[in-house]
Amino acid sequence: MRVTVRCLCAAWRPLWPECVPQRDFEGFEELEEEAVVHEIVSLGNSMGLEVDDDDVEELAEEHSKELSTEELLELHKEENETLKRSITSEESGEEEESCIIPAKDLKDAFFCWSKLSKLAEDYHPDVVCLMTML
Template sequence: MAWKEVTVRCLCAAWRPLWPECVLQRDFEGFEELEEEAVVHEIVSLSNSMGLEVDDDDVEKLVEEHSKELSTEELLEASQRRKRDTETEFNF
């Protein structure tokens, strides 16, 4: 049962130093990408391995929040905030 929790990314990271010729550096074009559900599961698995209490719903909510388009006003506010932060950081 524990092997089901091991992700492809984890296996590749473990084998790459031992046998780099057998581990793909990146996916080839035309090969099927991981389905969204598998990606969410991998993020949850990595988060849990770092001691974070994260579940699928948390990841999906985060992705949903960041996939919304910002209005022109929101973009201008973000730009002004970044400018203020930079000025504060460098004491302009």
């Protein structure tokens, strides 16, 4: 009879937890890079995106390169400018009004929701089923 690593770890974990690795990846296969790229492409295609292997590899290559000092300074400058623009637009009141819901309207909506919920609870025979629908 053969004792597996998983069995040994399970036995030693309560006795000496420091000697047992935190994660046991026994039985997991190492995915090849090509298989991972194909999986990303298929996920993208299933979401309706037009993606191919070259797109994924190009994106991965771009993210693996280190940025130069000049590029980092340029990114920092762009972030500061974006932050300044957002602060300026907030101070001048240029926020989109459609995103702001007045407190009175929210209060009314919650009141109506609570009345509807109470009515449904009173007349629906299965409260558990009702709560999953609401």
